[in-house]
Amino acid sequence: MTDTSQIREHMEVIGADGVHVGTVDRIEGDRIKLTKKDSGAQIEGATGAHENHHHFISTGLVAEIEGDKVRLSATAANAVTFEEEGDE
Template identity: 45%
Template sequence: MVAPTTIKEHMEVIGSDGVHVGIVDGLEGRDQVKLTKDDADAGGEHHFIPLAWVDHVDESVHLKQSGAEARARWKTH
């Protein structure tokens, strides 16, 4: 699993297919990545994805799922 400390605010989140999923707003607890609500795909709501979905982090957060799959399964609080 990726260390949560490697995920920083304002990093782009990208699906395994290279599709933009969102922008990191921060971490929620120890196992959720909170995405900004201002992103075009967010619809004005914060969305949360499990840290377990993260494949790796470089200048962006890369997911194990495609962009469409991540958006279909993300959660709102």
């Protein structure tokens, strides 16, 4: 299991395929809160209203931390299907 305590604000979150998913705002419990402005809206195949609110990715999807990048175990397109949305 990856040590998620290494995840820091402004780290890039990428899928297993290297595609950008979002940018870390902070860790909340067992979820990564992505910034509003960069929260996966640009991923091809993403559906729903992905703008103007935060999205969350489970830390259970983290495969590894590589420098300033958080790599997920799912591709970017699949990771967005696991995202939770928030109003904050």
